[in-house]
Amino acid sequence: MNPKPTSQVLAEATAAMVDRHDVTDLLTRLLRDGSSSLGVDAMGLIVQAPDDTLELLVSTSHRVAELEALQVGQDEGPCVECYRSASPVVALGASVIQLRWPVSGEAIVRAGFGAVHAFPLVWHGRALGALNIFTQSDAALDESQREMAQAFTDMSTIVILQTQSIDQRQITESLREALLGRVVIEQAKGALAHLQGVDTATAYELLVTEAVQRATSVTQVAQDVLTRAQRQRTGS
Amino acid sequence: MTNDGLGPDPRHRAAILAALTRGIARDVDRLPLPARLCNAFVDVFGGAGAAITLGYHQPDRLTLCATDPTVARLDGLQEVLGEGPGWDAFTSRRVVTADLRHPTPWEHFSSTARQELGELWVCAAPMRPDDRALGVVMVYDESPEAIGGDPVLAQFLADAVGAALLGHDALLTDDVGPWVVRQQVHQAVGMVVAQLGISPVDAMAVIRAHAYSQDTDVEAIAALVLDRALDFSDAGPTTKDPA
Numbered sequence: 001m002n003p004k005p006t007s008q009v010l011a012e013a014t015a016a017m018v019d020r021h022d023v024t025d026l027l028t029r030l031l032r033d034g035s036s037s038l039g040v041d042a043m044g045l046i047v048q049a050p051d052d053t054l055e056l057l058v059s060t061s062h063r064v065a066e067l068e069a070l071q072v073g074q075d076e077g078p079c080v081e082c083y084r085s086a087s088p089v090v091a092l093g094a095s096v097i098q099l100r101w102p103v104s105g106e107a108i109v110r111a112g113f114g115a116v117h118a119f120p121l122v123w124h125g126r127a128l129g130a131l132n133i134f135t136q137s138d139a140a141l142d143e144s145q146r147e148m149a150q151a152f153t154d155m156s157t158i159v160i161l162q163t164q165s166i167d168q169r170q171i172t173e174s175l176r177e178a179l180l181g182r183v184v185i186e187q188a189k190g191a192l193a194h195l196q197g198v199d200t201a202t203a204y205e206l207l208v209t210e211a212v213q214r215a216t217s218v219t220q221v222a223q224d225v226l227t228r229a230q231r232q233r234t235g236s
Numbered sequence: 237m238t239n240d241g242l243g244p245d246p247r248h249r250a251a252i253l254a255a256l257t258r259g260i261a262r263d264v265d266r267l268p269l270p271a272r273l274c275n276a277f278v279d280v281f282g283g284a285g286a287a288i289t290l291g292y293h294q295p296d297r298l299t300l301c302a303t304d305p306t307v308a309r310l311d312g313l314q315e316v317l318g319e320g321p322g323w324d325a326f327t328s329r330r331v332v333t334a335d336l337r338h339p340t341p342w343e344h345f346s347s348t349a350r351q352e353l354g355e356l357w358v359c360a361a362p363m364r365p366d367d368r369a370l371g372v373v374m375v376y377d378e379s380p381e382a383i384g385g386d387p388v389l390a391q392f393l394a395d396a397v398g399a400a401l402l403g404h405d406a407l408l409t410d411d412v413g414p415w416v417v418r419q420q421v422h423q424a425v426g427m428v429v430a431q432l433g434i435s436p437v438d439a440m441a442v443i444r445a446h447a448y449s450q451d452t453d454v455e456a457i458a459a460l461v462l463d464r465a466l467d468f469s470d471a472g473p474t475t476k477d478p479a
Contacts (some may be wrong), residue, residue: 035239
């Protein structure tokens, strides 16, 4: 079995922003810039492949590429744990790292690293992968470094998502629907406020009450109110 | 000028994204994401100020951030007039620039903006995280010479900003600042619907026309309607003396 590597899938995928670009090249350069912005020694990025396994996508050095591949192969390590839990992972000091991940931790320490941080690539609550940050020092990243690391993680997420145009379109669509639904409710509050001579807060309560009574959504009631308001002219 | 060709080369793309990322990471605890995106856009692209407007068409238009009163006015003016580089950028899905020192295709917008704000240079780039336009990033400066004004860079940045916004759940929470202001416009539209028995689209047109005739923006007219100081249901619009 030899599934197409994710990097190739991503590079082939078409999307507005990066269809004409080499995604892995872009991400590699982005991680290099990120490493120097943060003042850390190395970064590696693993992502969920289409068949739900984890795969190394890019790294800033060959040494880190091996460490990431080992984590994926062993199904153990900071990046794997971060992806599974969808929350950040921190391990400081050689003994902590070795104790926590017997195989990959040992390799991380042997490669000369004293601390690892991992940040999840999260998109609407779902983890798509994780960004691993390696430092020779065993110190924790400070607040501003963590914020910067999070921003680079988010930007990596965005670049990767650009290659998944269908998901993306659905999200645009649902965002648009949610925004439009909200607009209709506000308009109905205004219409009711005028028709009933109440303030907009009270108008909203009326909408909610009617939705409960009719066992329907507030958006539906709002739509009905607007339709009624257009038929009956009540001014003056 | 429009651009549909290749983006910046890979080396530059990564550097641009890294610069944008550093800009976004700044002031995390002080500013909401849209404001940080506006600032980061100006950091990387240049310009005196920027605004991000979601969904340029009525009724779901929402200006998420404007970095200063000038760009806020440029945005509000285009909404009232229904014309300008932002509109064209949104509908054509291409970068549209306007140099107000010279004649433009938007006579009302240009003359009003020139008179009120000066001979500015305006660049509107559609945010196209997928194959449709999500909204527009608009940036302005004294002249194009001041910032280079590369449309390829503007488009690349706008797409990245749009993609960043799509991941931002807070767009849909009710306490987002810009939405709090904007929901009053929608409520006012509802009141005008009830006053005149017309559709929301027509009601919005009434409010826009009134804003135009009063030389103000739709938010100001909406506030009057909500205060019941302005009622369109009589023969003509009556404004009770606000004093």
